[in-house]
Amino acid sequence: MKFETLMLRSLFVACLLVCGLVLGAMVTSSPQAIRLAAAGSAGQLIAPTVCALPPDGVVCPRLSNG
Numbered sequence: 001m002k003f004e005t006l007m008l009r010s011l012f013v014a015c016l017l018v019c020g021l022v023l024g025a026m027v028t029s030s031p032q033a034i035r036l037a038a039a040g041s042a043g044q045l046i047a048p049t050v051c052a053l054p055p056d057g058v059v060c061p062r063l064s065n066g
Helices: 002-028 032-039
Strands: none
16 A cells, blocks of 8 residues: 555655646747747748739639549
């Protein structure tokens, strides 16, 4: 009985420690997008010059020749 209790308590402590470390990493990390926006370099991206849709917005499927 003592061995099982010791194993369960140590497993609980290990899980608590891992969860705390993961939570701390999530709270303190800064994603790349936030760093780009804070630096002001996100506005330097080049916008596409050609629209993917025609002006009327209707896309016709291409017929294959096969």
